[in-house]
Each structure stands twice: as structure tokens, then as C-alpha cells.
Amino acid sequence: xxxxxxxxxxxxxxxxxxxxxxxxxxxxxxxxxxxxxxxxxxxxxxxxxxxxxxxxxxxxxxxxxxxxxxxxxxxxxxxxxxxxxxxxxxxxxxxxxxxxxxxxxxxxxxxxxxxxxxxxxxxxxxxxxxxxxxxxxxxxxxxxxxxxxxxxxxxxxxxxxxxxxxxxxxxxxxxxxxxxxxxxxxxxxxxxxxxxxxxxxxxxxxxxxxxxxxxxxxxxxxxxxxxxxxxxxxxxxxxxxxxxxxxxxxxxxxxxxxxxxxxxxxxxxxxxxxxxxxxxxxxxxxxxxxxxxxxxxxxxxxxxxxxxxxxxxxxxxxxxxxxxxxxxxxxxxxxxxxxxxxxxxxxxxxxxxxxxxxxxxxxxx
Amino acid sequence: xxxxxxxxxxxxxxxxxxxxxxxxxxxxxxxxxxxxxxxxxxxxxxxxxxxxxxxxxxxxxxxxxxxxxxxxxxxxxxxxxxxxxxxxxxxxxxxxxxxxxxxxxxxxxxxxxxxxxxxxxxxxxxxxxxxxxxxxxxxxxxxxxxxxxxxxxxxxxxxxxxxxxxxxxxxxxxxxxxxxxxxxxxxxxxxxxxxxxxxxxxxxxxxxxxxxxxxxxxxxxxxxxxxxxxxxxxxxxxxxxxxxxxxxxxxxxxxxxxxxxxxxxxxxxxxxxxxxxxxxxxxxxxxxxxxxxxxxxxxxxxxxxxxxxxxxxxxxxxxxxxxxxxxxxxxxxxxxxxxxxxxxxxxxxxxxxxxxxxxxxxxxxxxxxxxxxxxxxxxxxxxxxxxxxxxxxxxxxxxxxxxxxxxxxxxxxxxxxxxxxxxxxxxxxxxxxxxxxxxxxxxxxxxxxx
Numbered sequence: 052x053x054x055x056x057x058x059x060x061x062x063x064x065x066x067x068x069x070x071x072x073x074x075x076x077x078x079x080x081x082x083x084x085x086x087x088x089x090x091x092x093x094x095x096x097x098x099x100x101x102x103x104x105x106x107x108x109x110x111x112x113x114x115x116x117x118x119x120x121x122x123x124x125x126x127x128x129x130x131x132x133x134x135x136x137x138x139x140x141x142x143x144x145x146x147x148x149x150x151x152x153x154x155x156x157x158x159x160x161x162x163x164x165x166x167x168x169x170x171x172x173x174x175x176x177x178x179x180x181x182x183x184x185x186x187x188x189x190x191x192x193x194x195x196x197x198x199x200x201x202x203x204x205x206x207x208x209x210x211x212x213x214x215x216x217x218x219x220x221x222x223x224x225x226x227x228x229x230x231x232x233x234x235x236x237x238x239x240x241x242x243x244x245x246x247x248x249x250x251x252x253x254x255x256x257x258x259x260x261x262x263x264x265x266x267x268x269x270x271x272x273x274x275x276x277x278x279x280x281x282x283x284x285x286x287x288x289x290x291x292x293x294x295x296x297x298x299x300x301x302x303x304x305x306x307x308x309x310x311x312x313x314x315x316x317x318x319x320x321x322x323x324x325x326x327x328x329x330x331x332x333x334x335x336x337x338x339x340x341x342x343x344x345x346x347x348x349x350x351x352x353x354x355x356x357x358x359x360x361x362x363x364x365x366x367x368x369x370x371x372x373x374x375x376x377x378x379x380x381x382x383x384x385x386x387x388x389x390x391x392x393x394x395x396x397x398x399x400x401x402x403x404x405x406x407x408x409x410x411x412x413x414x415x416x
Numbered sequence: 417x418x419x420x421x422x423x424x425x426x427x428x429x430x431x432x433x434x435x436x437x438x439x440x441x442x443x444x445x446x447x448x449x450x451x452x453x454x455x456x457x458x459x460x461x462x463x464x465x466x467x468x469x470x471x472x473x474x475x476x477x478x479x480x481x482x483x484x485x486x487x488x489x490x491x492x493x494x495x496x497x498x499x500x501x502x503x504x505x506x507x508x509x510x511x512x513x514x515x516x517x518x519x520x521x522x523x524x525x526x527x528x529x530x531x532x533x534x535x536x537x538x539x540x541x542x543x544x545x546x547x548x549x550x551x552x553x554x555x556x557x558x559x560x561x562x563x564x565x566x567x568x569x570x571x572x573x574x575x576x577x578x579x580x581x582x583x584x585x586x587x588x589x590x591x592x593x594x595x596x597x598x599x600x601x602x603x604x605x606x607x608x609x610x611x612x613x614x615x616x617x618x619x620x621x622x623x624x625x626x627x628x629x630x631x632x633x634x635x636x637x638x639x640x641x642x643x644x645x646x647x648x649x650x651x652x653x654x655x656x657x658x659x660x661x662x663x664x665x666x667x668x669x670x671x672x673x674x675x676x677x678x679x680x681x682x683x684x685x686x687x688x689x690x691x692x693x694x695x696x697x698x699x700x701x702x703x704x705x706x707x708x709x710x711x712x713x714x715x716x717x718x719x720x721x722x723x724x725x726x727x728x729x730x731x732x733x734x735x736x737x738x739x740x741x742x743x744x745x746x747x748x749x750x751x752x753x754x755x756x757x758x759x760x761x762x763x764x765x766x767x768x769x770x771x772x773x774x775x776x777x778x779x780x781x782x783x784x785x786x787x788x789x790x791x792x793x794x795x796x797x798x799x800x801x802x803x804x805x806x807x808x809x810x811x812x813x814x815x816x817x818x819x820x821x822x823x824x825x826x827x828x829x830x831x832x833x834x835x836x837x838x839x840x841x842x843x844x845x846x847x848x849x850x851x852x853x854x855x856x857x858x859x860x861x862x863x864x865x866x
Contacts, residue, residue, distance in 0.1 A: 097766050409807070
């Protein structure tokens, strides 16, 4: 370890003041924790820092990531690598230009974004999405901590709207044959479960019939693998397991997913009873799309989500309602991405309202 | 209480060793006034117990009595300008025992207040109480003795009272005579009630009021609010509401002076922390430089913190030990660890559960004087909001403090901050929230003064 330390000292001396200072410093602090002492009280600090915080978000994504490799083969790794390299290039470039440290948020964005894509997506689209997401979703606002929308979802929305064909058809069916099916050109494809419902509606088949045809009475199979979709969202069990990790470690706030699930279950159930051919049953809403993944990993992004607990409940409620509305009434089969992005935009207002209402009691006696 | 934090497994070990610290060659006594206003000048001979400050210029939190017999060697000016407050450095000259007449222990209010000033006890109290002693403004209806500490590595609760029961009894008597009509309440941890009962202090007729071990419940404003059942945070000091809060150290110092019937020249201080060779109780001459403590009780390079590692103050090598420094924590300086963010961290505490100690709740935690990460932009995670015990919004207030937006500071009750330090403690971005909020409060007060 001494050799490594000496090498880092040499690099800091050589490049620590030049344009590449952010890169060298990032490497130095990645390899060795800082020895800085607090200049003022409190004289001890919590054991968590942003690297540890973000690392646990990544650990939470691991089950979905490794599950994707199992379901779709090693191309998953390639897609993730391209996302990391493209996103990192933008982040590093901005750090050099701004002369600011490289922020750890990239570690999560680089993984959370590609898991929302189909496994067969062309790699250049992945790179473009990552670059767009980091650039327009984060850097133009001033970098980590200043963005108003989730950069991963901004990238996803860009790919979704720019390359609709790539994200609406050709979804590879998980677990087709041996590992690596995702790489083969003739891998079997099909419609995502939610798209199947939409297509069924257009063809005059009721929602219940489509679901019945897809699942029979055995909806529990949705828990393990729901069919072709964004590869990170394939297995509800793995997403829930990862979600519980980020909730338990307090990296994600539990109020947001609980609020979303509660809304979708209660309101979704009522709407399904009122209009069964328009609104899917709650269990299908929860398990058949990207809701679990979005609720656990996307909506809980601390920067673009609310800061205050009261606002978090409302934010989750809003996401839940929008998901039901978009899935049930719009032409889009899936509504999680737009719901979270829309509620991201409402977040400053929610926080402001929550803070103002809270502070009012200090002035009312 | 909505916020706060439990630091249970940080609690200090019981003290089993006690000894006298070596006598220093000179003592440093912060007189709190310019050298020119002092009662003595350089080269003057002083005796132990002699006042160095004219009546009327005594400042709380300083020390106005000589604790040795010797010669005024020099004055050290603090801050800029000739009118800046000074410390007197007194060189000992052998026999520095107290040779004055034994003091009479009074029982009336005015007499007790004089006694507290004559013996230096006034400096062992909080600033609010010291101000009241020097210039009483209103009646005190509730006397709260804070008999517990919830900060990491702290003591000063029942452990110390058990070691000095006679002093505690005597001190309680004097304070109850001073606040004759006040209700006396000992705020203690609910699970330690049996130890208080075992002291057999029934004649003092105080009530025990129970708390859990959640920091910072022992803060005067928190105690006052809890016992009164009304929120007094941010509405002046607890003394403004007729509530005097004293910690056990103040009571013990009072009792010691009453039993000795002379000004205090020595004090007890307890040293805890990973940087100390062992938890120890020292008898120290008041005004001893902190470096003498470091040289004696620590084994590695440390920062010496007085008054709790979250809201206390650092004692530099030449900082004198004063009666308020009853509990010291020796925090080892950090080293650079290989991939520190990825190690499981079995002995580090976190508000989150990202460290291994979260899975092993009984594990003994270690405290180091380290930031433990790099400064990053706020990610609005809300950790500070969740732990803030006075329900303000640190993540918002630090921004308006930076931007000096006075209206927002007022609207969002920045003055409720009790400087407990929890917001800075939990921040994963390592932002000095407390420092920024305190700057904001200063700015607000300056604006109001204009």
C-alpha cells in the first residue's frame, strides 16, 4: 500500500495543480480516505460519506444487474460499460472545465440508466442517452446537487422519444435458451406485458382477457420474470430485494415507494373496479412494468426528489396517480418514467410548501 | 421529540483511575478584560484566591481569581487592539496554598451569590446562569439539575455524582437556598433512576424526571421545554422563562467550595476517548495549560475536546483548563485508509445503516477527529432535517445563511438552532451546516442591531 501511496503523492505533485487536478484528486480520494479533521464542532462526523452513500445505491442495483446477466447474457455488461464510459466522459470534462471535484453521483447514474433499456438496443444509442442525460439532466444545471430532474430518466426519455422503434418493439424475451441469448441476432422477441395490454385494447380484447391469456391464474410468476421489458426490471423479486437494501441502509427514503405503492394499490383497485377494461388490476400495475424499479431507485433520487418527509408522501402520491392515468388513459403503455419526471418538476414547489407550512407554526405561538 | 440521535454504544467506560495532574510552572487565567483594566499589573505578586479583576468587570465563562501564589508574568491579548480581552499568566512561586480566612457559607440569596463569585463557581455555570448570578433579573421558579449526558464519550451524570455524593449534597443545598421557592428537578436517564435513589438524598426533596438516551435532550432549552410542556426554544434563554439549568459539574464545584470554605484552586476533570490511555479522573489546578493533560494522559496525537465532541470546543495546547472543562475527550487524529469508503466499518457510527456497526448494535464504537469524506454539494437527502431536534431545516437555512437572506432566516426560525451539531454530524456531503447556520444567526443579529 505504501507504493501506491507514493505513486499517488507523485501524481498529486505532478498533476495536482494542472487541468487534470479533478481527475487525480478523484483517484486519490477513491483509493485513500481523506485525513481532514473538522475545523469546528462537531468534532466527530458520521461514518457515511457520499462515496459510501452512492456505493450502497449501486449495491441495491446489483440484484437487478446480475439478474439481467442471468436472463439476457453478457451483453448487459457491455451496455452498462458503454453507459459508464459515455457518462463519465461528460462528467470528467465538466469537472475539468469547472475546476471542481468529480462527483460520485455518476457512479449511480451510469448503472441506473442502462438497466431501463432493452438489452438489444444499439450501443451508440446507449452512449447518446448517457451523454444526453448527464449533460442536460445534470451538468447544465450546475452539476451534482443542482439538477431538478433525475439525469438517468432524462437520458431514458431522450432515447425513448428519439428512437421510439428501438424502445417499443424488439424486446428480447428473458431466459431464451442459454445465457447470452441477448447477443444473438435471432433472439426471440415479444411485446412487453404492458404493451400487450395496450395492443389488446386496440384490438378489442379486454384488459382482463389479455392478462388472463398471458398469465392464466398464476400471476405469481410475475414475481420472478415478467417477460420482455427493460432488462433491469425483469424480475420483481430481485428489484424488491435491491429496493429493500437501499431502504434499509437509508440511502433511499421509504416514504416515497410506500406512498407510490399505496396509491397504485388503493386507487388502482378502485379504478379497476370502476373501469376494468381501462385500468389494469393493482397487482399487474405493480409487477408487470417498471413501477417497482422506478419507485425504489428512480423516484428516491435525493437530489431530484423532495427533501422533506411530508413532501415525500405527496410526491409519491402524485407519481402513483400519474402512473395510473398515463397507463390507463394515454396512448403509452408505461407511465413510470414520465410520472417521475413530472413530479421531479413539482418537487421544488412541494418542498417549498412543506417548509413554509412547517415554519408557520413557529410564528403562530 | 422529533429529531435527535441515540449514541448509546459510544458511552464512555466507567472511570477506575484517579490521580493528581503534575502542578504546572505557570497558570493561564482568562480574565476577560483588557490588561489595563485588571487589578494587577505585570510583575505584581498575587496570592491564591486573590481577585485579578475589579468588581463589576467580572465576565462569565472566564476566571477572575488567581489559583496560585506567585508573580504576574505577562498578559496575553486575545484578538486585535489594546482593548482586547486578556489572559493573565501567573508564574508559581512555591507555596501556593490558600492562606486567607475560611469563608462563611451563607444561606441567604445575596450572600450565596457573593459566595459563588468569591469562590469562582460563577465560572463553572452556564453563561445564562452566570449572568443571573452577577445581575439577577427575574425570579427562578424551576431549578433543573441536568444529571445525564447523551453525547458520545461523555460523562458527568450519575457516575460522577456517585463519586462525589457529599459535594453533590452540599451543592444542592446551596442552590436550593439560592432559588428558595423553585421546584427542584433532577433530569436523569429513566434507566438510571435506581442509582439516584440509592444515593439517599431524600432530604433535598427533588423530583426525578426521566429521559431516554437521545442526544441532545440535556440541552437547557430542551429540558425546559419538556418539563414546562411548552416550546421555549428560540425564545430567549431558559433563564428568561424562570428556568435555571445546572449540570452536575456546577453543583459538585459549588459543594466542594462550600465544604472547603475557600475559593477553588483545583478542579476535577474526566478524560475519555480513544486517544486517552484509559478513562481517568484528574485533579487539576485551574488554569493549567491543556498540553500538560495531553502529555500525561494520551498516548497518540490527539485533539482535546471539552464539553462534548458534538457541541464542545477544542482546547489548544495553551488553552487553560477552567471549571467548565469537567469532561474532556481525547480524539485520535485520523490516518488515510485504503478505500476507506468501502471498508465495512465495524466501529464507526452512522445515522444511516451503511456501516457494519448498524448490524451489530451492541458493538463498541470509536470516535476519531475526522471528517471522513470530501466536501460535496448538498444532495438534499434530508438527513439533517430528520435529526434536527428543534425541527428547523438545516439544508435550507445553510443556503439562506450563505446568501444572507435575512427574511428567509427569520421566517424559517433560524434562531431556534441550539448548536447541537447533529446536522453537520450526519451530512454525507460533509457540509459545515452548523457553522453556516451560526454565521447566519450572527448576520441576523447584526442586521437587527443596526
